[in-house]
Amino acid sequence: MAGGLEQVGAFSMIGSVSHPANSPWTPSHPAPYLARLNPEQREAVEALDGPLLVLAGAGTGKTRVLTARFAHILLTGRAAPSQVLAVTFTNKAAREMRERVAAMLGRPVEGLWLGTFHALGARMLRRHADRAGLSSNFTILDADDQLRLLKQVMEAERVDAKRWPPPALMALIQRWKDRGLPPARVPESEEPEFAGGRTRSVYAAYQARLQALNAADFGDLLLLPTELLRTDPDILAQYHRQFRYILVDEYQDTNLVQYLWLRLLAQGHRNLCCVGDDDQSIYSWRGAEIENILRFEKDFPGATVVRLERNYRSTAPILAAAAALIAHNEGRLGKTLRPGAETETAGRAAGGAAGEKIQLVALWDSDEEARMVGERAEALRRAGESLAEMAVLVRAGFQTRAIEERLITIGLPYRVVGGLRFYERAEIRDALAYARVLVQPADDLAFERIVNLPRRGVGETALRAMHERARAEHTPLSEAAARLVAAGALRGKAREGVAFLLAGFARWRAQLEAEGHVIAMATMLDESGYTTMWQQDTAPDAPGRLENLKEFLRALAEFESLAGFLDHVALVMENEANADGERVSLMTLHAAKGLEFDTVFLPGWEEGLFPNQRSLDEGGIKSLEEERRLAYVGLTRARRRVIVSHAANRRLYSGWQSAIPSRFLDELPESEIERSGSAALGRAARQAAPVAFPLQVRPRVQEAWEQAPRPPQRAALAVGSRVFHEKFGYGTVTSVENDRLDVTFETSGPKRVLDRFVVAA
DNA sequence: AATCTAGTGTTTTTT
DNA sequence: ACACTAGATT
Numbered sequence: 001m002a003g004g005l006e007q008v009g010a011f012s013m014i015g016s017v018s019h020p021a022n023s024p025w026t027p028s029h030p031a032p033y034l035a036r037l038n039p040e041q042r043e044a045v046e047a048l049d050g051p052l053l054v055l056a057g058a059g060t061g062k063t064r065v066l067t068a069r070f071a072h073i074l075l076t077g078r079a080a081p082s083q084v085l086a087v088t089f090t091n092k093a094a095r096e097m098r099e100r101v102a103a104m105l106g107r108p109v110e111g112l113w114l115g116t117f118h119a120l121g122a123r124m125l126r127r128h129a130d131r132a133g134l135s136s137n138f139t140i141l142d143a144d145d146q147l148r149l150l151k152q153v154m155e156a157e158r159v160d161a162k163r164w165p166p167p168a169l170m171a172l173i174q175r176w177k178d179r180g181l182p183p184a185r186v187p188e189s190e191e192p193e194f195a196g197g198r199t200r201s202v203y204a205a206y207q208a209r210l211q212a213l214n215a216a217d218f219g220d221l222l223l224l225p226t227e228l229l230r231t232d233p234d235i236l237a238q239y240h241r242q243f244r245y246i247l248v249d250e251y252q253d254t255n256l257v258q259y260l261w262l263r264l265l266a267q268g269h270r271n272l273c274c275v276g277d278d279d280q281s282i283y284s285w286r287g288a289e290i291e292n293i294l295r296f297e298k299d300f301p302g303a304t305v306v307r308l309e310r311n312y313r314s315t316a317p318i319l320a321a322a323a324a325l326i327a328h329n330e331g332r333l334g335k336t337l338r339p340g341a342e343t344e345t346a347g348r349a350a351g352g353a354a355g356e357k358i359q360l361v362a363l364w365d366s367d368e369e370a371r372m373v374g375e376r377a378e379a380l381r382r383a384g385e386s387l388a389e390m391a392v393l394v395r396a397g398f399q400t401r402a403i404e405e406r407l408i409t410i411g412l413p414y415r416v417v418g419g420l421r422f423y424e425r426a427e428i429r430d431a432l433a434y435a436r437v438l439v440q441p442a443d444d445l446a447f448e449r450i451v452n453l454p455r456r457g458v459g460e461t462a463l464r465a466m467h468e469r470a471r472a473e474h475t476p477l478s479e480a481a482a483r484l485v486a487a488g489a490l491r492g493k494a495r496e497g498v499a500f501l502l503a504g505f506a507r508w509r510a511q512l513e514a515e516g517h518v519i520a521m522a523t524m525l526d527e528s529g530y531t532t533m534w535q536q537d538t539a540p541d542a543p544g545r546l547e548n549l550k551e552f553l554r555a556l557a558e559f560e561s562l563a564g565f566l567d568h569v570a571l572v573m574e575n576e577a578n579a580d581g582e583r584v585s586l587m588t589l590h591a592a593k594g595l596e597f598d599t600v601f602l603p604g605w606e607e608g609l610f611p612n613q614r615s616l617d618e619g620g621i622k623s624l625e626e627e628r629r630l631a632y633v634g635l636t637r638a639r640r641r642v643i644v645s646h647a648a649n650r651r652l653y654s655g656w657q658s659a660i661p662s663r664f665l666d667e668l669p670e671s672e673i674e675r676s677g678s679a680a681l682g683r684a685a686r687q688a689a690p691v692a693f694p695l696q697v698r699p700r701v702q703e704a705w706e707q708a709p710r711p712p713q714r715a716a717l718a719v720g721s722r723v724f725h726e727k728f729g730y731g732t733v734t735s736v737e738n739d740r741l742d743v744t745f746e747t748s749g750p751k752r753v754l755d756r757f758v759v760a761a
Numbered sequence: 762a763a764t765c766t767a768g769t770g771t772t773t774t775t776t
Numbered sequence: 777a778c779a780c781t782a783g784a785t786t
Contacts (some may be wrong), residue, residue, distance in 0.1 A: 090775045118776045654777045
């Protein structure tokens with residue numbers, strides 16, 4: 001910390017004004033990092049004292065403000081690097097901020113407390129682990145381990161795991177942790193009708209078990225430090241002394257425990273700066289509380305609020321459409337995106353001063369939709385656009401499959417962002433389990449995972465004996481295993497297998513000391529038989545798994561110690577593979593937050609899918625608003641071009657399901673959109689077409705969406721009209737709401753359909 | 762202890 | 777359709 005102070009010694013530590021006397025910069029000649037900001041951004045950077053909420057709309061230069069503020073605090077001598085706490089949600093955001101701050105200062109910065117909530121929580125918890133009943137080398141469990149542990153606890157507590165699904169109980173416990181509630185403080189009134197009213201005691205047992213294993217789950221990384229700050233005045237005072245300034249990114253996504261943690265830390269100097277956008281809050285289902293940002297001014301009286309509304313990313317039509325859409329939400333802090341100066345340039349570059357309209361494409365089915373995306377992407381590429389600047393953003397993961405298949409067929413390179421991450425692959429998790437046992441023999445979960453992997457004859461019976469012994473003598477599983485072998489309590493293959501493994505670990509530990517973690521790890525994987533297991537596996541993916549293990553060792557080599565590597569894996573878990581290149585990106589809308597592309601495809605805007613029916617069933621109007629925010633996030637990812645589409649029929653599970661266009665489409669201003677697509681053709685044209693089913697024999701109108709768009713023809717249909725639908729046949733209209741009809745069909749019963757899809761019969 | 766079979770549930774998932 | 781899991785089977 002002292003070193004940090006010296007680093008900024010060129011500037012006065014006493015100076016409480018923004019521009020110290022010995023600074024070369026003055027208000028009329030500000031530092032370059034200030035000069036490039038617009039007035040609102042600059043206000044957000046320079047308002048250093050007291051609580052500050054920066055409402056930063058999409059594309060308004062949020063990251064620039066955060067990093068400039070960070071640099072400003074350091075360069076004005078307000079604080080040393082170690083005295084600023086900067087919190088983000090993603091590792092990517094943390095890395096980006098670190099790099100940009102270093103670039104602004106012209107040198108790498110040491111001793112920063114900059115990272116994700118979880119990484120910083122872990123750092124704090126390791127410092128004071130003893131006060132939380134852990135030792136500082138505790139293991140961080142991933143979701144998989146958590147669930148397995150909970151299952152064990154449920155069994156021990158005699159809670160029937162068949163009647164009460166463990167994942168549901170896990171979710172319950174996580175929600176409590178998200179709200180900063182350790183077992184003892186979960187109110188009795190919150191005991192749900194679950195597990196025979198014993199959820200709280202299972203939670204308590206689960207926590208006890210974690211402690212015994214010297215392990216923390218993800219929720220604990222915030223829950224436990226917050227409890228420490230709450231209950232230990234000395235620790236709290238220590239951090240109050242340390243952190244003069246606190247910066248928080250994506251504040252709209254914080255949950256209650258993160259809020260409590262921040263509030264406790266901010267009580268010291270009250271220099272809390274939170275940046276966020278209530279319109280981009282899309283993680284409520286993970287415990288995020290949008291109320292945190294809505295309540296900021298009440299929570300921190302005297303807070304300054306700065307709105308960043310000048311968007312430098314998207315064209316005017318995109319901004320107008322996004323603004324119109326999000327205006328349908330209530331309970332917003334209120335903020336309207338408007339084009340910033342640079343956007344007009346972007347618009348001209350795109351071929352017209354105003355920019356392209358939002359393209360709304362109506363398709364017959366999801367296959368046709370996939371073809372449309374593929375062909376338009378291909379056409380754009382032929383026109384000289386980069387595939388890396390195109391993204392397909394979907395509501396649900398399964399939607400990517402149809403599009404992937406199409407892109408493969410036409411040979412267009414793509415990447416799927418998200419999905420299975422490197423460290424979630426089975427072989428990597430196995431290798432990690434070996435590493436964990438090596439570092440911490442008491443890691444029962446890891447030991448259990450690998451004790452019979454590869455198969456060495458240690459079955460259920462042997463494992464049960466180990467568990468019993470471990471419980472009776474209060475030792476870790478590996479220790480119990482050793483005693484069982486010594487006592488001759490295990491027989492045959494089980495005895496040989498366990499003895500072999502334990503001898504191996506003794507050897508590998510010695511090797512770890514002598515020759516380092518990379519050699520030890522490689523030897524361990526070979527000598528344990530793990531590598532051989534995959535070499536002998538004839539499955540088609542076995543070679544790939546061996547390749548992944550090599551990659552694992554390469555990654556390991558970049559770390560100084562195994563423990564450091566394990567922390568990195570638990571906290572950073574990134575998919576390094578196919579990171580960039582000339583490819584179209586496919587991902588969920590959730591995964592797209594914070595990214596931007598020239599061209600954005602938004603397929604699947606259909607009722608039920610988007611907004612998602614399940615989401616609506618669970619959360620009602622609040623969920624509908626969150627779905628709408630998701631749509632807003634999607635639109636605002638685009639710099640120059642948006643193609644929204646919906647299909648009348650979608651492949652689902654085994655069969656087909658029909659769907660009406662999303663209500664969000666009606667919320668886009670007609671003046672900013674341009675319609676096209678086969679399913680948007682006039683009724684007359686469709687009547688002339690052969691009956692649609694079965695789909696396989698329906699002739700395709702491949703280039704339909706390239707035909708001149710026609711305005712949708714509104715039917716003069718009234719209640720009682722007899723109508724014909726291509727899929728459902730004949731029926732009678734029972735109600736009319738705008739372009740939506742409730743129709744009782746003679747063969748398929750009542751359905752809600754769009755008037756475009758029926759004809760008067 | 763390994764393998765087969767019937768049953769189940771298929772939204773989003775920063776750490 | 778399909779993948780994953782728990783339970784039964786050998």
